[in-house]
């Protein structure tokens with residue numbers, strides 16, 4: 001019997017499960033981490049070893065909220081372009097949202113996405129099942145899925161589940177995780193009327209205001225407490241929601257924040273126009289500060305990008321015809337590591353928010369930690385050099401980023417998915433395929 005082929009990463013600065021750094025080697029085989037140590041013995045170093053000298057080894061990013069547009073909206077993005085963007089950005093696993101065409105609201109649609117990803121995705125994948133007012137049974141039975149997505153607001157069509165009497169039965173039945181987009185649709189609609197005729201995109205943050213977000217978060221929290229139902233609050237955008245959770249966050253509730261809600265605010269509309277338009281909208285600089293504090297204090301558990309690409313042509317329309325959403329998987333890690341280098345947080349904290357805590361929150365086995373027995377989803381990042389975000393280098397099909405020109409450190413040099421090198425200093429191995437994630441909640 002031939003031995004399983006092994007791969008060594010040599011002389012890297014390795015993040016340990018204790019949140020410290022060890023200078024050493026990692027031995028990988030059969031898609032798993034086999035050994036981690038200061039100087040692992042091998043039958044001599046081989047040419048296939050990865051030289052980690054000067055680089056930091058982190059667990060691969062797990063992005064728990066993305067919109068990858070396949071099937072049905074492939075003119076914006078597809079699973080090949082999106083997963084290449086992931087590999088370049090150090091994202092080795094993603095959880096994708098159900099607002100594709102057809103909607104992911106049945107087992108059939110979920111199975112179709114899983115099959116597409118198995119053929120096309122360079123990184124690991126999981127897909128949410130979307131709640132409609134009518135698919136209770138699908139929500140309970142669909143498999144495998146990280147959970148149920150409820151759009152309480154900011155959505156059209158069957159995925160809009162905006163009234164308490166249709167939201168409550170979803171919380172009442174079953175026990176799998178419910179992830180909410182928390183904006184109060186009734187308030188948004190009322191304010192749309194009040195601001196009708198305004199075409200400056202900055203009005204978006206006034207229409208979908210802080211209160212709209214707070215009211216929906218309050219309702220989700222109320223129902224989660226009533227049924228002791230596992231709740232995850234997606235892309236928290238306001239300080240008032242963070243303060244609410246600081247006071248009242250049951251142990252079965254988690255929350256996430258996006259890099260854009262930490263690093264951009266309403267001033268961005270003047271600089272980048274509708275590229276800054278998303279749901280929930282960007283807020284004031286004071287909100288950036290409160291969200292940062294909530295993240296540092298553990299009130300917010302992890303980071304997601306809400307990668308939501310739209311074409312430049314679509315973004316060039318006039319508000320309110322401009323679509324909401326911005327890409328993010330390629331820039332989230334360097335953005336956060338640049339903040340760490342600037343002293344706002346630490347590198348181990350970033351790895352926790354972007355990988356370890358996500359694996360824990362979604363009960364994804366064997367991910368998010370660099371230790372023997374864990375999956376070899378690993379990234380070697382360069383924390384010494386800075387490079388700007390350049391549109392010409394982006395892999396996302398939409399071809400733009402709200403962070404263009406930002407000079408960032410922490411770019412991945414090498415991205416390893418299941419023990420295979422998917423990305424190496426600008427080159428992709430497009431033969432690599434990720435695997436379907438499993439979740440402990442099913």
Ligand code: DOR
Pocket residue numbers: 067099154181277278279280306308309323324325326
């Ligand atoms: O800005 C957003 N765009 N927020 C969402 O929740 C949906 C997303 C999209 O799919 O474009």
